[in-house]
């Protein structure tokens with residue numbers, strides 16, 4: 692087991708470590724208050740697209756779209772601290788823990804269209820483990836925000852590192868960006884793969900290879 696001082700020095704700089712301190716930027720009450728203005732904005736969008744917002748099929752569209760967009764970004768209503776409560780256990784388990792094929796549905800912050808795909812997470816515990824369902828909850832909180840795939844990948848890895856101080860963490864995301872698929876090159880099956888490796892996953896090729904082999908199996 693690495694001494695804690697050593698693993699501390701390998702943790703990401705405080706500049707990227709924000710998951711525990713971050714505040715909710717939206718509440719359920721905020722949702723209710725902002726719904727009318729969001730819906731009005733969607734009415735403008737419909738007009739701007741050359742549509743008639745008064746035509747029957749579109750009458751309720753601004754409200755539906757506003758409500759849907761709030762749902763797609765509900766990660767702003769949660770913070771990582773809520774998820775971690777009561778979910779970290781002391782355990783002498785020292786084998787790699789892997790959860791793969793976690794579905795994600797996110798929104799590209801450059802085009803406001805969906806990103807969807809799968810996340811694979813692995814970590815090597817250092818006396819602490821996290822309830823397995825909580826890994827998926829961390830993914831959910833960060834993915835239900837406006838994102839770029841690189842940041843999403845790193846945020847998940849950093850949150851797990853902060854929570855558990857494990858020997859190492861690996862996160863791989865394979866995702867399809869609708870902004871790439873529907874416009875520009877229009878490559879139907881193109882996928883973007885990003886990864887963040889921390890601790891022994893970064894330093895030890897054997898550990899990293901074991902992780903990559905297990906998520907592909």
Ligand SMILES: [Zn+2]
Nearest residue numbers: 799801802870
């Ligand atoms: Zn995009």
